[in-house]
Amino acid sequence: MRWEWSEVREMDDQGCPRCKTTKYRNPSLKLMVNVCGHTLCESCVDMLFVRGSGNCVQCDTPLRKSNFRVQLFEDPAVDKEVEIRKKVLKIYNKRDFDFSNLREYNDYLERVEEIVYNLTNNLEVEGTKQIMEAYQRENRDIIQKNKAKLTREQEELEELLLLEQQGNEQRRLETLQEEQRQLQAKRKSKQALLDELERSHVPATILLAQHKDRAAQLETQIEKQKQVVKTTIFSTGIPMGQTVSLLTVNRLEEVLYHYQPIHMHTYGPPVPELEQLGRLGYLNHVRTAQPQDMAGGYNSGLACHRAIQDAFSGLFHPLG
Amino acid sequence: MFHISSQKKYWTFDNEESLEQLRCEANQKYRNKMLASGKPGVSDAVFLEAHEENVLFRHYEKRLLDFCNAFKPVMPKSVVGTAIMYFRRFYLNNSLMEYHPRTIMLICAYLSCKVDEFNVSSTQFVGNLVQESAAGQERALEQILEYELLLIQQLNFHLVVHTPYRPMEGLLIDIKTRYPLLENPESLRKSVDDFLTRVTLTDSGLLFPPSQIAMTAILNSASRAGLSMESYLTECMGLKEDKETLLKMYDAMRRIKSLMKKYELPKPDEVNAYKVKLERVHADFGTNSNMKRKRGYEDDDHVAKEPRMTEEVSETTYILATSASTFHVINSLLCFLGGVDG
Numbered sequence: 001m002r003w004e005w006s007e008v009r010e011m012d013d014q015g016c017p018r019c020k021t022t023k024y025r026n027p028s029l030k031l032m033v034n035v036c037g038h039t040l041c042e043s044c045v046d047m048l049f050v051r052g053s054g055n056c057v058q059c060d061t062p063l064r065k066s067n068f069r070v071q072l073f074e075d076p077a078v079d080k081e082v083e084i085r086k087k088v089l090k091i092y093n094k095r096d097f098d099f100s101n102l103r104e105y106n107d108y109l110e111r112v113e114e115i116v117y118n119l120t121n122n123l124e125v126e127g128t129k130q131i132m133e134a135y136q137r138e139n140r141d142i143i144q145k146n147k148a149k150l151t152r153e154q155e156e157l158e159e160l161l162l163l164e165q166q167g168n169e170q171r172r173l174e175t176l177q178e179e180q181r182q183l184q185a186k187r188k189s190k191q192a193l194l195d196e197l198e199r200s201h202v203p204a205t206i207l208l209a210q211h212k213d214r215a216a217q218l219e220t221q222i223e224k225q226k227q228v229v230k231t232t233i234f235s236t237g238i239p240m241g242q243t244v245s246l247l248t249v250n251r252l253e254e255v256l257y258h259y260q261p262i263h264m265h266t267y268g269p270p271v272p273e274l275e276q277l278g279r280l281g282y283l284n285h286v287r288t289a290q291p292q293d294m295a296g297g298y299n300s301g302l303a304c305h306r307a308i309q310d311a312f313s314g315l316f317h318p319l320g
Numbered sequence: 321m322f323h324i325s326s327q328k329k330y331w332t333f334d335n336e337e338s339l340e341q342l343r344c345e346a347n348q349k350y351r352n353k354m355l356a357s358g359k360p361g362v363s364d365a366v367f368l369e370a371h372e373e374n375v376l377f378r379h380y381e382k383r384l385l386d387f388c389n390a391f392k393p394v395m396p397k398s399v400v401g402t403a404i405m406y407f408r409r410f411y412l413n414n415s416l417m418e419y420h421p422r423t424i425m426l427i428c429a430y431l432s433c434k435v436d437e438f439n440v441s442s443t444q445f446v447g448n449l450v451q452e453s454a455a456g457q458e459r460a461l462e463q464i465l466e467y468e469l470l471l472i473q474q475l476n477f478h479l480v481v482h483t484p485y486r487p488m489e490g491l492l493i494d495i496k497t498r499y500p501l502l503e504n505p506e507s508l509r510k511s512v513d514d515f516l517t518r519v520t521l522t523d524s525g526l527l528f529p530p531s532q533i534a535m536t537a538i539l540n541s542a543s544r545a546g547l548s549m550e551s552y553l554t555e556c557m558g559l560k561e562d563k564e565t566l567l568k569m570y571d572a573m574r575r576i577k578s579l580m581k582k583y584e585l586p587k588p589d590e591v592n593a594y595k596v597k598l599e600r601v602h603a604d605f606g607t608n609s610n611m612k613r614k615r616g617y618e619d620d621d622h623v624a625k626e627p628r629m630t631e632e633v634s635e636t637t638y639i640l641a642t643s644a645s646t647f648h649v650i651n652s653l654l655c656f657l658g659g660v661d662g
Contacts, residue, residue: 306490311493
């Protein structure tokens with residue numbers, strides 16, 4: 001497996017703080033995070049917490065081996081916060097329809113965030129824990145109700161998923177069966193041909209021709225069957241036949257662009273056009289272009305035209 | 321094209337007086353700067369006057385022309401014209417006392433070769449300084465490279481110069497095509513060339529469009545040769561009806577001719593006298609050591625060479641000036657030390 005250079009750099013950056021093994025040296029290395037927010041690689045965890053509990057290497061808090069989770073985020077602090085948030089939200093599980101107005105809901109959310117922040121950064125841990133306990137005691141029944149609701153919703157989601165899976169399975173089975181049938185039909189026709197060749201008195205070529213015809217017919221039948229599968233919904237999920245309201249797009253009317261040729265004031269007499277130079281006889285007085293000049297696209301008219309332009313430019317300029 | 325060029329917009333002035341004024345202002349600015357800086361030995365008498373600067377300017381301009389004419393490989397005329405124009409424009413806004421013309425003239429030639437796509441390598445360029453040794457040539461090259469950006473900046477980055485040579489060719493072609501009255505325009509070529517060379521030594525490039533200068537050259541040469549070309553302007557240029565423009569043209573031509581007549585080669589003794597003064601000013605107040613060059617990977621030896629050279633010059637000139645010596649002694653010694661100069 002080829003690694004991208006950026007991935008290689010990343011792998012080299014992260015490492016276990018204790019044994020300094022990085023993912024670069026051991027790609028299957030997994031970093032584990034605990035409640036204090038510090039990381040250790042799997043092997044170090046096994047080594048240090050062989051007894052089941054111990055102290056963190058960096059912050060010396062008492063930890064349990066079971067509290068170690070595989071690190072999902074690059075920054076262990078994020079992992080720590082995610083864990084804390086999960087726990088907090090188990091208690092603070094009110095939803096937006098539980099509140100009478102938006103303001104209260106926002107205040108509630110603000111409180112939740114404060115709690116999570118405090119716990120993550122180890123500020124006023126005691127006080128926060130007390131607040132949490134108080135809340136839990138007061139809103140016990142609401143918490144229960146919401147928990148129940150949550151589980152119900154999850155179940156519904158799971159049911160839907162299940163249904164979808166079942167649908168997929170069915171379709172797969174059906175296609176398989178179709179294929180089987182087609183194979184069988186083909187085999188039957190082949191067998192029939194062989195039988196006829198044996199029994200019938202009609203010459204072989206005619207029999208072969210007939211067989212071929214029948215095979216062709218079968219093919220077309222199969223094709224038609226395949227196409228019969230009706231499509232009821234578009235890939236985006238909108239069912240067919242539903243009227244979609246398209247907002248009328250405002251037409252922007254702009255003024256049509258009119259080309260106006262550039263007019264440059266040369267302060268001199270008019271210069272003949274490049275194409276006219278030959279006709280007017282100017283080219284007779286210019287050195288003819290050598291073949292090696294013409295190869296590059298040069299022709300004597302260009303030099304002549306430029307000389308004339310320079311000669312006439314600014315001739316009538318009103319100076320002084 | 322000239323009509324949309326920066327030359328027309330920024331470097332074409334109305335009359336000679338405005339040019340004179342600009343030069344006086346540049347001179348005055350330098351004086352004020354030096355007086356304000358409060359260096360020892362600063363007084364008004366030490367500095368060059370505007371007309372003295374003018375003499376020196378013409379002298380160095382002639383030397384630039386000679387240098388370009390003696391250049392190997394042969395320098396096209398437009399390159400020469402561009403170089404002289406750069407020289408002129410530079411000293412329109414700067415004083416000769418601040419930047420020595422001997423250096424600036426080489427840089428003008430060098431830059432003009434580059435801009436006009438007359439490709440000469442730098443070594444080849446300094447190889448043309450035949451009076452110098454190899455070391456001297458290298459020193460000159462360093463000086464050139466040092467001041468090149470300054471020159472470009474003082475030209476306000478307007479590097480394209482329209483010289484009258486191509487308009488002259490164009491007019492000759494036009495005459496041959498549309499004006500059969502003049503039998504052999506080629507016969508005029510030599511005197512026209514001569515005229516144009518003389519005209520570059522005047523201020524005409526800063527006052528008139530190059531096509532007008534070319535026209536003046538051709539008409540002048542024709543009248544000198546006794547051929548009449550009056551009807552060219554009226555018939556071919558379509559100016560029969562437009563009397564006003566015709567008059568303006570004649571007026572411009574007259575002015576160009578008068579400028580040419582006014583030009584005279586500077587007198588040698590005047591030149592020498594002012595040159596002494598100039599060298600004095602440069603030696604005393606020369607700002608060579610202040611030039612901070614950012615050439616990261618060159619060693620500092622090259623930079624150190626510069627101030628030592630000027631110090632040598634200043635010391636010796638000072639010693640010589642204080643002792644009783646004649647002009648000739650000074651002159652010859654300056655030649656010996658200055659190298660390119662004299």
